[in-house]
């Protein structure tokens with residue numbers, strides 16, 4: 529697939545791991561070869577920890593799995609654990625990114641080999657290939673290991689962590705629910721909930737390598753202080769487009785395509801924003817993943833679980849949660865909230881490749897009044913995980929991807945960024961070395 533105005537220089541994915549370079553080359557895909565980059569830490573440290581935790585948890589829970597899924601499923605655990613252990617060795621010894629037998633992934637591997645390794649697929653290795661490709665491949669191979677079993681094909685190794693992520697944030701969720709139920713739908717309230725959605729993205733199990741993350745405290749009260757950490761706020765464009773669309777075509781249904789990120793507390797904040805958006809739009813389509821992804825990312829099962837959980841007796845100690853969930857259940861039943869599953873979100877592709885890789889999804893997205901992309905991985909895919917100069921216009925970094933006006937709500941957890949005003953990156957860098965990966969800063973960037 530021809531890459532639209534791809535960065536001219538190759539990714540300089542050298543095959544020499546000794547490369548330690550304080551200045552990352554500009555305009556190339558992030559790779560683990562640069563040891564000072566976050567890609568190296570992720571592949572060298574975090575991903576092996578995540579994989580080991582899955583192996584340990586499966587071994588620890590095999591009796592429980594046997595009780596809930598049957599003896600044969602218990603036997604299947606051994607098959608899956610064996611495959612994951614073998615896979616881990618590939619990663620930690622910098623083996624090639626092996627073909628999986630899946631056409632989409634194998635042709636993408638060939639595409640990367642063509643682009644950066646003179647067509648030699650054996651040279652596409654964990655520490656040399658573009659970070660975005662190998663990190664997505666990591667979760668693809670985990671899912672493939674479960675497909676080797678007969679009874680664990682739809683087992684989600686991250687389900688417990690995602691559910692705990694909500695359970696241990698219930699108090700904060702109840703405070704937010706109180707705010708939603710007691711406030712109007714003024715511009716100020718909508719802006720507040722947009723920013724709550726932005727900071728809900730800090731609750732991310734992938735960054736914590738699966739360690740429990742919870743939102744503590746009242747997020748609405750914290751917003752004032754957090755505003756200093758918003759490096760770019762173009763959200764006014766989002767609100768304007770919704771308002772103008774309402775005036776321009778009062779009879780056309782206004783819809784938002786909401787590309788979700790994490791389950792748990794972040795998903796709860798998304799629902800709170802979506803709840804108030806119902807005063808401005810007719811329908812919200814939530815786009816979810818189809819297989820377990822980056823630990824925390826939301827599947828349809830996570831979407832359904834959260835609303836059911838909030839309606840259940842287990843939340844009876846927080847009646848505001850039950851009340852809100854009943855309202856949200858109503859939106860789902862009336863189809864004003866829909867859940868759209870697409871495999872594309874668990875492909876390795878950057879979004880400027882979507883039109884070629886999944887024209888149907890691209891066409892669906894063009895029909896929305898506005899799109900919202902949540903989180904860091906979506907942002908990385910929006911800008912292609914390329915080391916752009918930070919003041920590269922966001923629109924340029926999208927390289928032609930803009931099926932509809934879009935707003936990205938992202939807390940910074942990977943060392944790539946675009947769309948900042950000139951000089952800002954240097955200012956922040958002087959204050960905080962790991963500003964790009966710590967999650968302490970956020971951006972709300974718009975393109976149309």
Ligand SMILES: O=P(O)(O)OC[C@@]1(O)O[C@H](CO)[C@@H](O)[C@@H]1O
Pocket residue numbers: 570574663729732733734735736789790822824902903904905906908941942
């Ligand atoms: O998309 P999210 O959930 O906001 O973040 C995804 C993430 O945790 O995974 C990658 C590192 O492993 C980074 O993109 C980021 O840190």
Ligand SMILES: [Mn+2]
Pocket residue numbers: 732734789790822824825903905
């Ligand atoms: Mn995520």
